[in-house]
Amino acid sequence: MIRQRWVTLACSVVGAAVVALDGTLLTIAQPTLQHDLHAEFAEVQWTSTGYLVAVASLLVFAGRLGDAYGHRRLFALGTFGFAATSAAIALAPGIGWVIALRILQGVFGALLQPATLGMLRAAFPPDRLAMPIALRMSAIGLAAALGPLVGGALVAAFGWRSVFALTAIPALAIGLLAAVTGPTRPADDSEGVAPRPRTRVSGSAPAAGGSRGALDLPGAVLLAVMLACLVHVLVAVPESGWTTATGLALGGAVASGAAFARHERRTARPLLPPALLRSRPVVAGLATLLATSAALFGALFVATYFLQDVRGLDPLSTGLWVLPLAVLMVLGAPAAALLQRRFGPRRTTVGGAALLAVGVLLLSRLDESATAVPAGVCFALLGAGFGTVMATATAVVVHQASVADAGVAGGLQQTAMNIGPALGVAAATLLMTLDPDSGFVPAMGTTLLVLTGLAALGSAAALGLPGRPALTGDPEAAAEPQPQPAPQP
Structure with missing residues (x-):
């Protein structure tokens, strides 16, 4: 069983990292791709938009499929499909093929992403779930940090097609690993303890999770x-x-x-599942992830233009200025797993969201004379804050779901993490264009102040998370009758 847990952790970490790496590599490759395929700018944008629309629309249903048919099975199918479409994009003869294959890749990405969380929920006992999820988050941050550097080197040496060939290799390898290992038994009965009988609230429908005939x-x-x-x-x-x-x-x-x-x-x-939607911690965790991811990516969108258009940095220098964000995100996620065991998910997440809000607020104070040190401090706060929020809130959402509904919980978490960044960038764009005569720096300051409020809103939403110092026990246990002590003579 211990070996299966390590295999599950490896699959989850590498699978999530491959998806994150794919997104950053595509961003680096798009200009060269546009030139080589003689494509219009709008066509190139659809290589990202088509993928995002496909993956975001299917995440929750893909999670339910994992609940019904097995998360490892869906993960293997998703990674094989992701690898195959990556290889096909590397051989695509025109931009139309690239767009179509990216949409198909989004379908497979939707299959594997909730499964990375569903497999962890099934493999690890609730009181040991925080650190595996934190390691998964660190891998995502590391992939996002290395993506621009690796992608830039590959595109310069071998062209844009090489970045898709690169993502196909680890996806294929981890898919094979998931396919050849047996299914993971739920961790609730993996320690040699007989499984408890499941109970349900009177008058409610039977749980859909795990039933192949229950797909809505x-x-x-x-x-x-x-x-x-x-x-x-x-x-x-x-x-x-x-x-x-x-x-x-x-x-x-x-x-x-x-x-x-x-x-x-x-x-x-x-x-x-109605019980999942009625769970205050789940709703609070999803709201926190939505608000804080919107604040972070909206701030990054504005800051990137500031560094390149106002400070005059090239893309490589911009990446180096922003690097503290990725470094602190990688370090912040495992630290959050330890903090929530000591201080509880609520205080840990509120503190992380507050750090994020302070980082966005300090970014709003930068001007044309800004240097790398104060900017680096801002980005470090963003990384430390968001890494803490993402690891802790995700652990709460996944932990609060039963094993039978872990895929849906993972799909909801991934949906929030896809909708939030798009919402943040859209809000930042609209705010930046409200007063075109004010100049970039004043408009940036106003926009970032609004995004600071959005991060503060995420901190307020985190007040609905559990306050106890550790995520322990099975959430379903609360619904089960407890033995009453025998009367004393």
Whole structure:
């Protein structure tokens, strides 16, 4: 069993890192890709947009598939597909093929991402779950830090196709590892303890997790349409502003969202388990992740333009100035696992979100004379704060779900982590263009002040997280009858 846990941890860490590395490598490769394939700028943007729309719209349903058919099985399928599409993109003859393959790659990315959390929830006891999740977060930060450096070297030496060939290799290897190892038994009964009988709240429908006949396909379609429309709006508005197409997409998101909510209330087997949505820690964790990721990526979007357009740095120098963010994120995630055992998830997450807010606030004070040291301090605060928030809030969301619903919980966490950055960039773009005559630096200051408030909102949402010093025990135990002491004679 110990060996299976280490294999599961390796699969989860490498799988999450490959997805993160793929995104950063694509950003570096896009200019060369556009030149070599004689593509328009809008076409190149769809290599990112198409992937994001596909992955964000399918994450929750993919998590439910993992609950029903096994997270390791879905992970292996997702990584094999991710590797195959990466290799195919490296051989693509034109931009149309690249866009189509990136959308397909988003489908496979949606299969594997919730599985990386679902496998951890099944493999590790609740009181040992925080550190594996923190290591997964550190791997994501490390991949994001190394991506620009590795991608730049590969593109310069071998061209843009090499970056896709690179991601195919580890994805294929980790998919093979997941396929040849047996399924992980739930950690609740992995220590030689007989599994407890499951109970459910009186009058509720049986849990859908783990049942192959319990897939809510109409709900999955409605949720996918809503998320796809929402992501399209968030991505399209910064690029082209409000148009008829974005207005129709927003209307589609509202209509499909209302239809989804109505359907979920009436169906006997909803896609989103009601107990999960009624959980205050889960809702608080998702809200915290959404708000803080929006604040972070909105601030990074603005700061990147500041460093290159105002300070005149080239992309490599910009990456070096921002490097403290990645370093502190890598270190902050494991530190958060230790802090939450001592101080509890609530205080740890509130403190991390406060650090993030201070970092964004200090960024708003930078001007044309800013040097690397004060900017580095700002980015270090961003990395330490967000690494702490991401590791702790994710651990809470996954821990609060039962093993049978771990995939849906992972899908919701991944959805928040995809919607949040898109929301932050869209908000930053709109705020920067409200007063075009004010100049970049004043507009940047105002925008970052608003994003500071968004980070503070994430800190407030974290007040709903558990306050006890450790994530221990099974959340389902609270719903089970406890033995009563025998009466004393």
